[in-house]
Amino acid sequence: MVRAIRGATTVENNDAVEILRETEKLLTEIYEKNKLKEEDLISIIFTVTNDLNATFPAVAARNLGWTSVALMCTNEIPVPGSLEKCIRVLMHINTDKRNDEIKHIYLNNAKVLRPDIVSD
Helix, strand or coil, X not given: CEEEEEEEEECCCCCHHHHHHHHHXXXXXXXXXXXXXXXXXXXXXXXXXXXXXXXXXXXXXXXXXXXXCEEEEEXXXXXXXXXXXXXXXXXXXXXXXXXXXXXXXXXXXXXXXCCCCCXX
């Protein structure tokens, strides 16, 4: 069955190294907390706020060795007052888990996006 996992993180600067580092942390935590295997991964959509353009966050997935996963990057809608310097992911996976067993991950300042599901 196909399920979706949400996640987000933020960076302090529009810097390629920082974007990739924080995106790798996010992807790794999603992967580990949901006890995934690479063959479970179908696709990942990455979005960034308009203030981030130093690199594609999808490069972080390739750096993790995820070469057979479909990846796409796009921009968030620039809603006034929305969280800045934010990277969001929507990961599609094959799993037998129920929706309530999926662990969505929000790191750094992105924890404010979904306080209802964030746990430290």
